[in-house]
Amino acid sequence: MTTTATTLSATGPDLPVSPAPANPLTGKRRVAFASFVDENYLPGFLALLRSLALSNPNVCEDFLVLHDGLRPASVAQIRALHPRIDFRRVDAEHYDSYAKGDQDNYLVRKAYFILDIFRVRDYDTVITLDTDMVVLGDLGELLALRDGLAAVPQFFYGQHKLNSGLLVIQREYLSDAFCARLDEVGRAGTYELDKHDQGILNAVLDGDFVQLDARYNFVKRRLSGDLPVPESTAILHFTGRHKPWQGGEAGYREAEDRWREFELSDAEFHSAYVELPGAKHHDLLVHYGTPHVLRTGSPEAARKVAAAHIAAGEYQEAADLLGRVTIPVDESWPHEVLGHALMSVSRYEEARARLLLATASPNRAATAFARLAQIAWIHGDDGAAAEYALKGLAVDPTHRASRLMHQRTADAAAPVEGPASGQLAHVAFYMERQGNAGDKLLPESVRLAFGRDTGPRRWHSIHAHRLFDEAALERVNERRGLVIGGGGLFIPDTAPNGNSGWQWNVPDELLDRIDVPVMVYAVGFNAFDGQAYGHGRDRFLSSLRRLVERASFFGLRNHGSIEKVRELLPASLHDKVRFQPCPTTVTRQLVDGWTDPERREDTVLINAAYDRAGLRFGHDYGHFLGEMATAVRELGKRAEVRCVAHSLDDERIAFDLRREHGIALPVIPMYDFGNDEIRDTYARTKLVIGMRGHAGMIPFGCGTPIISLISHPKMAYFLADIDRPEWGISVHDRHLGARLTERAAGLLDDHAATVADVHGRQWELWKITEANAADLRVIQGGVPA
Template identity: 80%
Template sequence: MTVDSLAPETVRPPAGASAHALTGKRRIAFASFVDENYLPGFLALLRSLALSNPKLCEDFLVFHDGLRPASVARIRALHPRVELRRVDAARYDSYAKGDQDNYLVRKAYFILDVFRVRDYDTVITLDTDMVVLGDLGELLKLREGLAAVPQFFYGQHKLNSGLLVIQRDYLTDAFCARIDATGRSGDYELDKHDQGILNAVLDGDFHQLDSRFNFVKRRLSGDLPVPEDTAILHFTGRHKPWLGGEAGYGQAEERWRAYEMSDAEFHAAYVARSGSAHHDLLVHYGTPHVRRTGDVDTARRVALAHIGAGEFQEAVELLGSVRIPVDSAWPHEVYGHALMSVSRYDEAEARLLLATAAPNRAATALSRLAQIAWIHGDDTTAHAYAMDGLAVDPTHRGNRLMRLRTQGASGGGVPGQREGSPEEQLAHVAFYMPQQGNAGDKLLPESVRLTFGSDTGPRRWHSVHAHRLFDDAALERVNARRGLVIGGGGLFIPDTAPNGNSAWQWNVPDENLNRIDVPVMVYAVGFNAFDGQSYRRERFDSSLRQLVERASFFGLRNHGSIEKVRALLPASLHDKVRFQPCPTTVTRQLVEGWQDPAEREDTVLINAAYDRAGLRFGHDYAHFLAEMAKAVRGIGEHAEVRCVAHSLDDEKIAFDLRREHGISLPVIPMYDFENDAIRETYARTKLVIGMRGHAGMIPFGCGTPIISLISHPKMAYFLSDIERPEWGVSVHEKDLGAILVERAAGLLADHAASVADVHGRQRELWKITQANAADLRVILGTPAR
């Protein structure tokens, strides 16, 4: 298979590249040049940005030529993601200027250093004499060229450089050379400084923004009011509000003074904003506000932000620092959630029981109490709590699932088969997906078991749910078996079923891990952290190291995971970490009696994932959806396009395409399928375009061509392992729709060759799986088969 004409932009970097490089997620930053004289203006700018855009928090690059430590501290107090960059001031001494001796004239050029930024895809510059009054979301969605507002006095040909939205194609050495050449030649309006140089270089070639994004003060002469739709107000001219301002602009300057406040006033103003807030901002401003005031409601909101980011210990510490009234149900419920996430279960129960007193929090609190009981193996109590929760709210999904889970559902065995004797069984730690759960996770435990033999039921296997506490009783049961297999998902992830015992999905205390005396085999586990996610490193690192030391076999399902895990281990353990492909990728080899379909349906299945949507899409979801609409229409000329939903949330793409673009897709509810039906559905179709890891690996394992929508590094890891990076396209790709149509058409045009390529790639993974199987038989003392 050849890479098509659009491929050079989308071939993925190697697995060792950064998560950002693998996913193609755009990196966006704001930038300003700041010195001591303009510091008051910059501080007001930062406050206005946060208060006007409370959900927005990108990196902020602060260019400077020397700032006092106290000034840096004040800046950092107002923004959690500040990065200081010192300008190369000497560079601009060679520029021709109207007044070489005026220090303000000299510094006016320093913002041009922004064009030397190479580690961001989009940079938005803001002058320090601006305040933000409205939503800037539109600016973050821009993806091409250089955008600015035309100058007020000079028509449409020239830009005002107070606000620039600069894309990567201008952040180049070539463009910097043009700036330097123009500056040194003096062939520009000398009295316009940096703005003059940019206008000379661009010669009108810029994307024109509406004036509300750089509304200059001069438009308000005569003390006119600031228009309601103004997004950014710019105090151009010599007179700055923090120096006393200028007569005739009183209403404009009142808008600036609204952001001249103390840190305490600013923190209070931010947390008083209704609606959602960005995690980083709420934590940065809310935490000192709570320390200062002891405000319980703010503590609850900040704690929820911590929990949403997997920062459970931080949530516990914050809520533990305030006095929560007995009748404040919601803070008690959040505190209980945080405590159970760090395995302080008794304390969590006490808080959650207090929360059950309020009708509007009772269902959720009872669901968490049911979860704690289930974690401890007490299905009877868990069922009772779930039923109590449904009595309060019959629609509560968590309680409905727990009711089903505790009505005799086995942990992954096959109904109707007899239990085997312990000495003939392997214990199996996995995430056993409940009803209507993720289809990929539902299939995984059985797929792992198939690599050890065709009998995947309770005669040969003892199920150990990863999320249940691995206590002394569980330890005794495992030690009675032949060995312990750990595998069946991306278990190395910090925020799925969090616990304080391991900080990954298996809820195992160190003491009991080290008391396992049968062979431990970690099989095809993935390191599944998203770009932007982090672990409780000390706890996770220690647990991981002990697991590797204890394991007789430690296999990870892609080389990207191997690199991540090895980086957390001492060098002496690196060689123990080996490659074991996910067993779903070799399904055709594992399923007894497998037959490739004689004919396939003339369909293409599309899957999109929406868990952790902010980490997946950033600011590009509208772009992604529009490009997928183009793709569906284009691919629809070659085959029928359907939506395949691994989980209920995956149906969102069908709803959004219909609402936003008038496209209706049939939905396949794979979350309701049994394992055979999952495999059969993927084997029958001609092509799968999927965003979930197992919306790529499962169809691949069934012999079906795939294209991966990359929003997570693991997708790129897998494609790198099979040496087919061209089968992946970033969800952030500018030409996503056209690329998908072109690649899908190519795969469908010679479908037999495409299938043969999949089979060839699969054979390589099967060889590795067979070699590892031989080692596992030695570990278990099992005869070759």
């Protein structure tokens, strides 16, 4: 692939100025496919959609259908073949002013309508496909393109001119300025009139485009004489007057046979997709798999679709679909998946029955036993949980979930607590050994905001993920208050349950019967871009509203979360939602006897997160890794660069940099650290570049400069709260490596001033925390901290 082409973006003295991304919060690229479709070319477009799904089963981006009018039946056919269709009517009259070779030919008139794609403003990358194409191979390389306007050079005209059947268009071309250039040439007629839209693009670009390999627009004319289609062909283009759905053309039998592979009924197509090996995109599998399951009743197909629902946090949908088919007793895998779905919506007895059936198969038994252990633990039965975990380990001694559950129950000895009347109850996510370092530190940090004593004498711990039952309610009501805090608890797919729809597993009726002050402290709304609550949304909304109504104090840890939560509440409750910074951001003020380090180590710590990687990186992980390699090499000239792993999975960046770019990074296993060691490590380094929320907030709270790698809205929310958005760079930034190097160098060059700035920003958060603390003391009846 040739990548030499200039772009339309302006360049400054240091780095090119890229167009503002379609998603200004995280910078995640919005990508779409697009075609112009009319009734004559509808059969070709339907075959194109089928071929795209069958050749790229793990790719599902929006598909823009440009049209000048389609029948309702045609619209229905198109929607049935793709879950993310967006119909957009072209401004047909706009192109009537263009000079054309044949003004009266309706096909000539419509040939210009695809140019309307340059008027799209809500995407960063658009891939256009002619409707006489079929996709035969992987398009990952096209989806990863970031620069210029890319196309395959014309077959007959050398390298200077492009074939417009396939275009990969970046955001700088989706602009008024580029549209004006198209209009100028089109109206003047200063182009090859018989080449229509392609002629205009070639006249405007004059060879300045990114040249793609011919396999991405392999024209039929290359196969004259019934030549076979090369195996490397990714997109086959049936150029010329004779289309396969119209009878085809002599001399191209091999090519037309490839097209007819995608001339399928809906039932044939759905079956072909579901039976494909390998990874499939959630949206496609649900869209095609659901009607296939309802038509066939296949337990195996239902399992696949239900597993896709579960991976997306759609637990009720998974339970509903698998519940509609008859699962033979000896088909363990569907029983295990249904058990997983049922326990995730708190239908625990039904889940137990399904999971016990699944234990009959050696291949599924360890996972089923681990889930049975989890159900027992949720209900407070540590003995049964330990037994199930041991059974899972007996089947598979390497089974991680069973091992972690066994460790959890082995460490379950209750601490010696002080008198109940002097305690606060504390609902939080209490992280086990080798768990996420940020989540490990959070509960203690929340408690420090209420006083120096964070131990069992003053605090009664309630794990958010255990079922809040009558016994738990009684224990809470014996205390002087209930604090809920310690993480981004408002998220649908971490420890799912059907009682609340968020992380605290509390039924409404028990929440209503809490009769001590309820204080929600520094909780975050942690949903990713594109992440939804599915059918559990109503359950979540009801529980959230009850919680806000019941709470004496309801503080969220950033203004972005406040805005999101207020959108879900009636206006009468908006004023109850207030700002309470995460206590980790004011660590220096909270930790008794804190002293700043006299000198810092000459290190830069880098953290990358890999949970929900698809939501974080989209198609850009290769780009991110390459840009990070550039930054690590440059920063390594100034300081020792190390990987700091909040969880075990965070070590992946060290492995990938070594494998792909030959860079060796020492790894700091922070998931193994105690809280004091976490704080000390962050306090002694010069700079932290982190992707996790608490890989920014914790070092900031320790007085250390930070740069956030933004792959989640919460990172941008925090930087907005401290009025330092320039301390964040999107993982999708086209020039991530250079920008990261430049900003890190700026912070390191004037390190003392940067540290002073961090302290000043922190002081503003501390003033808010102190003001809230005064209100909390009143709520608790003036009890001293």
